[in-house]
Amino acid sequence: MPLPFCPGCGDITVINCFLRAVHELGYADLRRFVFCSGIGCAAWIPSPYFEADSIHTTHGRSIPVATGVKLNRPDLNVVVFGGDGDLVGIGLSHLIHAARRNLDITVILVNNMIYGMTGGQVAPTTPFKARTTTTPYGSFEYPLDATRLVVAARACYAARWTTFHVEQLKEAMKRAVTTKGFAFVEAVSQCPTAFGRRAGFKTAVDMLRWFKENSVLVQHVEKMAESDLIGRIVVGEFARREFPSFTETLYETVKEARKSA
Amino acid sequence: MRRVGGRGLARRVLPGTYFWQGNEACAEGAIMAGCRFFAGYPITPASEIAEHLAERLPQVGGIAVQMEDEMASLGAVIGASWAGAKAMTATSGPGFSLMQENIGYTFMTETPCVIVDVQRVGPSTGQATKCGQGDVMQARWGTHGDYASVVLSPNSVQEMFDLTIRAFNLAEKYRTPVVLLADEIVAHMRERVEVPTLDKIEILNRRKPKPNEKAFFGSEEIPPMPSVGEGFNVAVTGSTHDEYGYRYSADPVVHRKLAERLVGKIKQNAKTIVDFEGYNVEGCEVGIVSYGCTSRAVYEAVKLAKERRISVGFVTLKTIWPFPHDVVRALAQNVKVLLVPEMNLQQVFYEVERSAHGSVPVVPINKVGGGEMITPEEILAEVVRSVKAVD
Numbered sequence: 001m002p003l004p005f006c007p008g009c010g011d012i013t014v015i016n017c018f019l020r021a022v023h024e025l026g027y028a029d030l031r032r033f034v035f036c037s038g039i040g041c042a043a044w045i046p047s048p049y050f051e052a053d054s055i056h057t058t059h060g061r062s063i064p065v066a067t068g069v070k071l072n073r074p075d076l077n078v079v080v081f082g083g084d085g086d087l088v089g090i091g092l093s094h095l096i097h098a099a100r101r102n103l104d105i106t107v108i109l110v111n112n113m114i115y116g117m118t119g120g121q122v123a124p125t126t127p128f129k130a131r132t133t134t135t136p137y138g139s140f141e142y143p144l145d146a147t148r149l150v151v152a153a154r155a156c157y158a159a160r161w162t163t164f165h166v167e168q169l170k171e172a173m174k175r176a177v178t179t180k181g182f183a184f185v186e187a188v189s190q191c192p193t194a195f196g197r198r199a200g201f202k203t204a205v206d207m208l209r210w211f212k213e214n215s216v217l218v219q220h221v222e223k224m225a226e227s228d229l230i231g232r233i234v235v236g237e238f239a240r241r242e243f244p245s246f247t248e249t250l251y252e253t254v255k256e257a258r259k260s261a
Numbered sequence: 262m263r264r265v266g267g268r269g270l271a272r273r274v275l276p277g278t279y280f281w282q283g284n285e286a287c288a289e290g291a292i293m294a295g296c297r298f299f300a301g302y303p304i305t306p307a308s309e310i311a312e313h314l315a316e317r318l319p320q321v322g323g324i325a326v327q328m329e330d331e332m333a334s335l336g337a338v339i340g341a342s343w344a345g346a347k348a349m350t351a352t353s354g355p356g357f358s359l360m361q362e363n364i365g366y367t368f369m370t371e372t373p374c375v376i377v378d379v380q381r382v383g384p385s386t387g388q389a390t391k392c393g394q395g396d397v398m399q400a401r402w403g404t405h406g407d408y409a410s411v412v413l414s415p416n417s418v419q420e421m422f423d424l425t426i427r428a429f430n431l432a433e434k435y436r437t438p439v440v441l442l443a444d445e446i447v448a449h450m451r452e453r454v455e456v457p458t459l460d461k462i463e464i465l466n467r468r469k470p471k472p473n474e475k476a477f478f479g480s481e482e483i484p485p486m487p488s489v490g491e492g493f494n495v496a497v498t499g500s501t502h503d504e505y506g507y508r509y510s511a512d513p514v515v516h517r518k519l520a521e522r523l524v525g526k527i528k529q530n531a532k533t534i535v536d537f538e539g540y541n542v543e544g545c546e547v548g549i550v551s552y553g554c555t556s557r558a559v560y561e562a563v564k565l566a567k568e569r570r571i572s573v574g575f576v577t578l579k580t581i582w583p584f585p586h587d588v589v590r591a592l593a594q595n596v597k598v599l600l601v602p603e604m605n606l607q608q609v610f611y612e613v614e615r616s617a618h619g620s621v622p623v624v625p626i627n628k629v630g631g632g633e634m635i636t637p638e639e640i641l642a643e644v645v646r647s648v649k650a651v652d
Contacts, residue, residue, distance in 0.1 A: 034489045036340070048496035048507055053489035055343060056498035056508070057336065058366050064300075064333035068340020068348070069489060071324050072298060076490045094336075097329045250324060257319030 004044060008204025010163040010189025014081075014110050015045055017166055017187075021173035033077045036066040038091060040083035041117050041191075042110035060091030063098045066105050074247045077177060078105040084125040085115045088146045092124070095146070099153035099182045104245040106176045106183045109146055112191035120194035127231070131198050147186045151239040156181030158239040160218075162188040162211035165235060172237070181245045188233055276458045283421040283448040284309035284351075287377060287441065288317060290425030291349050293456070295464055296375070297323035298348040300337035302330055302356060305389040306445040307379040310351040331359040335376065339363065342372045343497060345488035347429055351377035353445075354396055355386060357403070364438055365404035366499045368523060371478065371486070373432035373439075373467055375425065380444040380553075382630060391632030392445035394553055395605040400440045401582045407520045409527035411534060412440045412582040414552040418452035424579065430465040431534060435526060436483050442581060444604070445632060446554035479504025479519065482526050531583040539588065541574030547644050548596035548621075550589060550613050552578040554634055555602050561637035566644050573644060581609065589616035598647040602626035602635045622651065 005011045022030065035046035039059035047056035057065045062080050070078045080087075087095050087109050098105065114132060115121040122132040122139050125146065129138040147160040157179040159172040169187055176183035190196060190207035201207045211233060218236035221229065274293045281289065288310050291299070299318055301311040311327065318325040324341075328334040334350045341348040352360065357378045367374055380396045382388035400412045411431055415424045421443060428439040470477060470485035470493065477484050477495055484504070487493035496506030501516040509515040527534065540563065542548070547566070551559045556577040566573040576592055578585065589612075593599060599621055601610040610625040617623050626643050628635045 031492055047498060051494055053493070053495050054497065055340070055489070056500065057339070058362050058499055061332055061336040061363065064328060064336025065340035067328070067333070068298065068300065068337035068342070069344045071326065071337070072341050072344035072346045073490045093329055094333055097333070250326070254319040254322060254324065258322055260320070
């Protein structure tokens with residue numbers, strides 16, 4: 001089936017990294033996985049292009065649906081794919097609560113800093129002063145750092161890479177899928193069609209070069225001045241910890257309740 | 262880790278006589294029907310359902326969670342249903358409004374589930390603790406697009422138990438969301454409930470596909486429903502799709518086929534789905550069409566009218582949607598006037614008027630605010646007045 005993405009779209013890189021990650025983890029197919037995704041280009045990654053169970057939900061509500069799936073089938077790997085509009089805009093509350101609960105799912109945020117599918121409107125992750133279709137004079141809002149947000153909400157694993165960092169992105173996805181607890185991977189991605197074009201990038205390659213030249217590892221950030229961090233993309237692993245997951249605790253409670261009934 | 266959900270029959274809802282609150286009876290009915298997942302958000306006057314299930318569901322091996330809002334609640338119910346569980350949520354007007362988008366999703370994807378709306382005074386925040394019946398049209402048309410709603414209306418605590426079971430059965434049989442449209446008075450009153458032995462209760466389950474089947478969204482009136490994690494590679498989507506679940510965002514033929522089947526599967530089976538209580542429908546002077554708590558006053562009004570030698574008949578709706586047009590039309594032929602008492606400013610009235618098709622006058626009796634019920638005396642007064650007017 002032909003993919004619907006634009007030429008140069010970062011989603012294709014994300015697909016590549018994810019499927020390689022799954023393969024390297026030893027899965028011969030995706031039957032142990034269930035994919036939930038909302039609305040947007042990134043949400044079309046699994047639905048229906050993966051040969052797997054996929055639930056393509058309403059905008060921003062993929063994580064609640066994933067919650068319902070995971071709680072009833074804790075044995076399956078539940079993976080959410082979504083864009084920045086879907087997961088950091090309309091679905092932000094659900095992202096935070098899933099992290100807070102330590103729901104053991106994997107969330108892959110494909111952050112192209114724009115609402116791509118609808119033609120390029122400003123998003124909660126769009127850089128300050130960027131030109132978009134709904135901010136023709138430049139965005140007057142500051143972008144949200146979703147990775148740091150989920151870390152504050154107690155995510156067990158949180159990492160951010162760009163579609164330039166394919167090897168690291170793949171490794172992060174492997175770690176996320178095998179994490180016991182809430183795992184989050186943000187893939188900063190190029191959207192040449194809806195964002196890059198208006199933001200001054202001529203091609204997808206120009207955007208990848210921008211990612212490469214402006215990325216800085218999270219370990220180095222402490223030593224850098226505030227002013228040096230403007231316009232930079234901080235990448236790396238932001239959290240790695242372990243504590244009882246939502247499903248674990250809930251099932252223990254059910255077990256106790258059954259005894260008392 | 263154990264797998265939860267599935268079709269297990271209720272445990273520990275032992276047969277017998279109970280004295281329950283309406284919301285409690287609804288929760289127990291859900292358990293009896295095999296519901297093993299509840300996700301909800303607190304809202305007056307439905308919170309007791311969530312509280313009761315939070316305690317009872319784990320006892321029967323089920324799961325009850327409180328989600329961060331109503332959209333997430335129905336979202337979790339959707340996920341649970343696709344994981345194979347019978348799932349339910351409960352709310353009131355403001356929450357019901359928030360759920361509409363996901364309700365549309367359950368129609369489009371044919372996800373069986375039960376949504377309880379315990380009506381209160383609206384619109385908006387209204388009067389949280391006071392009964393209303395203003396969500397009737399919303400239950401039919403709340404979300405955008407084309408779909409056919411199935412909405413049940415209990416008028417007693419016994420019915421809060423029985424109709425919740427029926428709601429699950431209809432959801433599973435027709436692969437559709439079912440709304441249990443209760444009201445604050447029926448939800449909060451306490452009455453006797455008879456719980457029969459299991460063999461006397463019908464419990465239906467969704468049809469599962471055979472191993473090689475691939476068409477879960479078409480090719481027959483009500484397609485089989487796989488669960489995720491069973492190797493069927495099911496593609497669920499709220500976009501227009503073909504029988505395999507593949508998205509077709511532009512094709513008119515694919516959409517027409519889908520939309521017509523979604524509406525048709527309910528419309529064609531309306532006679533089986535429709536449920537009502539009729540009295541004196543063959544012939545009387547005044548006919549009354551009512552539902553929910555208001556119908557309880559109608560029972561009394563009928564007695565009072567009899568004392569005044571006015572013959573009154575009624576149709577008490579137990580399904581508001583699909584609306585029993587044939588039944589009401591027939592009643593209209595046999596009476597001089599139809600009365601429609603409701604605790605709103607005319608909603609079912611319009612359907613009755615449409616069914617009557619001008620053959621008889623249709624008179625609304627409306628009362629809103631403060632949870633004040635329409636009294637038997639108020640209904641009687643209108644009965645007397647109408648009879649005089651048509652003579």
